[in-house]
Amino acid sequence: MRAVDRVRDALAQVRKRYQNGEDRPLLGYATVLGAYGGVVGLLAAAGRVTGTRLPERFSLGDTVLVGIATHKASRLLAKDAVTSPLRAPFTRYEEPAGDGELNESVHGHGVRHAAGELMTCPFCLAVWVATGLTAGMVFAPRFTRAASTVLTAVAVSDVLQLGYDSAKQMAG
Template identity: 60%
Template structure:
C-alpha cells in the first residue's frame, strides 16, 4: 500500500469508524462526473454549439420530468436490473415494476460507490440531468425527442397509478 492509499484509508476510517463508507469510490465518481461535464463543455466549444443564455421554461419542465423517469428506470426498474447486478443484490419487489436492491459488500470502494450511485434515483438525477442538458446543447432535436418519450412515459405511469386508485375506490376497496 502506498502512502497515499494509507492516508486515504486512515481518512476513511477517521471519517466513519463504525461503518464502511467508500470515500475513494466517491472520489472516482466525482472525478468521472467532472470529466463528463468538461467533455460536454469541450464538445460544445469544438462544434460551435453554445448554451442558451436562459433555457426555455418548456425545456426545463421537459428535462425535469425526463430526468426523473430516466433516473428511476436506471435505479429501480426490473428490466434494467442486469445493469445493476454486478454491484447490487436483489432484496424484494418495490411495486409498479420496481425493485429494491442492496449494494454488494465486495471490499472495493469503487464497486461499492458505483452500487450506491446506480441504486439511488436521487443520486443519478444529477448525472442524467447533466447528460440531457448537454444533449440539449449538442443535439437539441434528438434530445427533445428522447426527453419527450421519457416524459410521456412518466405521465403515463402517473395516470396508470391514478387509474388504479380510482378503480379501487369505485369498487369500494
C-alpha cells in the same frame, strides 16, 4: 517517514474519523465524482472544438420537460425490473418493490460499491441524467426534446396508471 507515507497516514485518519465505524467507500466516491467531472470536462471540450455555445438561457418549457424526463429516466435506470441487467454487476436482488420496480442491495467494495450506490439511487443518478439531457439540449436539441417527450409521456402515463388503480381500489 516519506511525504507519501505521511499523506497516506493523514488520509487514513480522515477516513477513520469520517466513517464512524462504518465501511464507507470514500475512494470509490471520489472516483465516481472524478468520472463525473471528466464527463463534464469532455462535454465542455467538445463544445469548444465544435464551436457549440451554451444558449443564453433555457426556456421554462424545456426545463420542465427535461426535469420530468430526468425523473423518469433516473427511476427507470435505478429501479425498473427491465434495467436490472445494467445494475446486476453491482447489486443483489432483494424483492419486488411494486409497479415494476425492484429493491436491490449494493455489494462489492470501493469503486464497485460506490457505482452500485449511484446506480440504485434515483436521486443520485438524476444529476448524471440531467447533465446528459442538458448537454443534449445544447448539442442535439431536436433529438433530446423528442427523447425527453417520450420519457415525460411515460411519467404522465405512470401517474395515470397509479391513479386509475387507486380509483379502482377505492370504488370496490
